[in-house]
Amino acid sequence: MQTSPHTTKERILTAAEELFARHGFDGASLRQLTAAAGVNLAAVNYHFGSKDRLIEEVFRRRLDQLNGHRMTALSRIAGQPQTTLEDVLAAFIKPALELSHEGSGSLFMRVLARAFAEHDDTLRRFLSENYGHVMRQFTVEFARLLPDLSKEELYWRVDLVTGALTHAMSGFGMIQRKSDVTERMHREQTAEHLIRFAAAGLNAP
Structure with a gap:
C-alpha cells in the first residue's frame, strides 16, 4: 500500500519539528530527519527542495x-x-x-x-x-x-x-x-x- 504525498509531507514536518525543538536548526541533520520520518532524502527534496524551505x-x-x-x-x-x-x-x-x-x-x-x-x-x-x-x-x-x-x-x-x-x-x-x-x-x-x-x-x- 502506497503512502499518500500528504501523509508523507506531514510525517516529515512532524519529525522535523521534534528534531528542531530538541537539537536546533543546525544540530538536526537531514539524515536524522529521514530516519525519524521513515522516508528517504528524495522525499524531503521532492516536498521541500531544501532544509531552509523545510x-x-x-x-x-x-x-x-x-x-x-x-x-x-x-x-x-x-x-x-x-x-x-x-x-x-x-x-x-x-x-x-x-x-x-x-x-x-x-x-x-x-x-x-x-x-x-x-x-x-x-x-x-x-x-x-x-x-x-x-x-x-x-x-x-x-x-x-x-x-x-x-x-x-x-x-x-x-x-x-x-x-x-x-x-x-x-x-x-x-x-x-x-x-x-x-x-x-x-x-x-x-x-x-x-x-x-x-x-x-x-x-x-
Whole structure:
C-alpha cells in the first residue's frame, strides 16, 4: 500500500519539528530527519527542495493557523469604544496558549523560541515578512488604547510582552501544571496571569 504525498509531507514536518525543538536548526541533520520520518532524502527534496524551505514550512504549518485565530479575535474588538487593553491582550495571548497546549504544540513553541535564540537572520526575515503584519495590527490597537506612549516606548513594551508569551508557551518556566489541575485550567490560569502582567507593563508610567 502506497503512502499518500500528504501523509508523507506531514510525517516529515512532524519529525522535523521534534528534531528542531530538541537539537536546533543546525544540530538536526537531514539524515536524522529521514530516519525519524521513515522516508528517504528524495522525499524531503521532492516536498521541500531544501532544509531552509523545510524549516519555513514547519513554521507555516503552525503560524498560519495561530495568526488566523488571532486576527479573527482582533477583528471583533478593534476600534470599539468598549475595548480594553486586556481584551486586545487576550486576543493575542489566548490563541497562542491554546496552540501550545494542543498535542505537539509545545514542541513547536520550543522551535519558535530557538528561532529567536539562535539569531538566524534568514529565518527572522521570513517570520517578519510573512507574519510581521499581525504584530503591526495589534500594535495599532495598543497605540489607540495607550495614546500617551511614544512609538518607540510602545514597541519596547510590546516586544517584552511577546518575549514573556514565548517563554510561557515554551514550557520552560518554573510554574508547571500541578497533577490535580487540568490542562485547560492551567492554560486559563497562565492566560489570566500573563494578561494581567502584560497590561500592567504596557500601562506603566
